[in-house]
Amino acid sequence: MNFAEKAVNILIVEDELLIANNLSHKLESLGYKIVGIVSSGADAIQRAGEIKPDLILMDIVIKGDIDGIETAVIINQKFDIPIIYTTAYADEETLQRAENTGSYGYLLKPFKQRELHATIKIALSKHQEAVKMQKLIALAAAKIENRDRFFSMAYHDLNTPLTTIQLSAEMLENSELQRGSGNLNKNVVRIKKAVSNMSGLLEDILMLSKAEYGKVSLNLNQINATDFCTSILEELQPIVTDKHLVTFRTYTDPVYANLDAKLLHHLLTNLLSNAIKYSPNGGNVSLELSCENQQIILCVRDEGIGMTAEDQEKLFQQFERGANVGKIKGSGLGLCIVKHIVDLHGGTISVESAIGKGTTVIVTLPFLAINH
Template identity: 35%
Template sequence: MEQARLLKAIIETAIDGIITIDNRGRIESLNPAALRLFGYSLEEVEGRNISVLMPEPDRSGHDGYISRYQTTGEKRIIGKGREVKGLRKDGTTFPFRLAVSEVQYENRIIYTGFIHDLSREKEAEERLREYAAELEELVEERTKSLKKTVRALSEAKEEVSLSLEKEKELNQLKSRFVSMASHEFRTPLSSVQLSASLIDKYAEPYDNKNIRKHVSKIKNAVGNLTTILNDFLSLERLEAGRVEPTFTAFDLVKLAEEITEEMQMIAKQDQNIIYQHTGLQSMVLLDPNLLKNCMINLISNAIKYSGENTFIEFNTEINDQQCIVTIKDNGIGIPESDHKYLFQPFFRAHNTGNIPGTGLGLNIVQRYASLMKGDLYFESRIDTGTKFVLSFHK
């Protein structure tokens, strides 16, 4: 008797609905949660066919379903169940997850249904889809606007470089662009990136592939725009002579390990960055910010131009004469005919296709290395890979 009272208390206080029917589909009992979900009292539905709680077409096909269940031996066990719709007394419908089990009770068979209301989950999923769509549209608008500005700047550069007078006009245009980019793009891009990350976090419980796909597209678009913006800002500062290296003693190995961890987070699937240091020393006298920018730029290129399931070798070496940084990939490589143009601003190799980029990164790396009295050289073969080496004399 004690167990019976405990079982009854559990059923009566359960959050999910519990319903039992006989082998002819007639309702025998509903717990309070189920009655609230469907809007009936027990007296109103007891003894009626279970189809009264179903909208079409499930209502018409339910008797056939029970028949198939009984004749074919198909068994529904308690578990994840299946998603169906319920019909309330007021005529409205709602989604729920239904799990059914067969119970042997007093020499007869009854069926127990466990009902988990999905209304809130569905509403939340719809809100997330709408929000993701709004953010994607916003990013597309910002992307078009920024690309239009970048194209205008590139076209302007070609025209004004014909004379010193036009060169002056170009510098003025670039200054206006930098000012505009700093204020008009950085803040909204940061907001979009933060919102996309929050959507990704809030959507984790629903495990929705479409939400993850669109959030990933938003993040990638924002990342590309941020890279473009940073490249143009760096180029402007270099050409304006506003970049002066600050030589500081720092631990190269510690910096390289931090960069490796940071870049591994944005690497492609099963793409691994392998870091190794050679030498007993780890301290160097260089500008840590400029060197970090160089290493991140070169590793980003290795990630971008290599495929999934590949290795990127990242090595540092300190000996008596030099400090050497090497980044090697086994990606698409650089056509030999493009080698001599590779460090020119806005130049991109002819085999990059639709891979995004500004053509400014390597020019910036070379100029940063030069400011630190260093050199940058590379080796590359098409479809084999590329190795970039930064070297600094002590």
């Protein structure tokens, strides 16, 4: 079935009555329904809002303070109605103005019936496709919003019982200490560790979900990068074993940079904890800070198990882990989140590694301006 068989409603905007009537007759002979003829931009806008036609044939030169192109712009802003321009001449400047408004076609006077019919069919078809695309985009946006809401709810629903378990474990721990036995129940220690691991995984899933759909934004503040790195290493001391030597080296005077402290904390914590975790036999783990070309360079080195070139290619993908990790636990989400954080700052991240020879991760972050 073609568009003419669907009784398409058309509004004609034309200030020459003779031309408008002739156009109306041609359209009616093709099976279209003419729902109005107006001669000015103001009337066209009013009628478009009242009758919501399926298509508007818009003469560029019309009566009133605004021409057909300006009228089309206003109609496009208010209503989703396809517009075909009509004119007796076609200079380059006019064509360019018409194209910039996103028109659905262009017809030169005098109108040829076959050309008129074909242009209308193409315009209606293009508009239908545009409507479908808008619906798909809206559906995708709704799914993203629903997914984000789901993760937020899941995080809350799962984190609440985890908090309860954590508090219960701490009460048991205090109870053991008060008895003066001096020996903590191993089950209590396992519970606390499991809760900590699960809480960390929930945090990672929530952050990754937000990052993937553009829900994470930069909150820039000026920070002392040297002091910041020192504080991160102090926080990580509880997971450092006797077999590890964790050091911090800086190759620059204390430098101040505009960064997102919360995201940078997540980035460094992830990289350093990985360096410790994937060095099960111990060894040196270092964080190095330098500054070059208005960029902060953070380098995390370890002497751990390393990884193959194949694993490095998949390193920043979700749930991807090295083939040689063995029983070392991990979700495969951390480095994916790190990559998102680096990208948000407009920086770069690179990895150098080899099996049994450790891994070096280099993060470069530009000095960013704070927009007020």
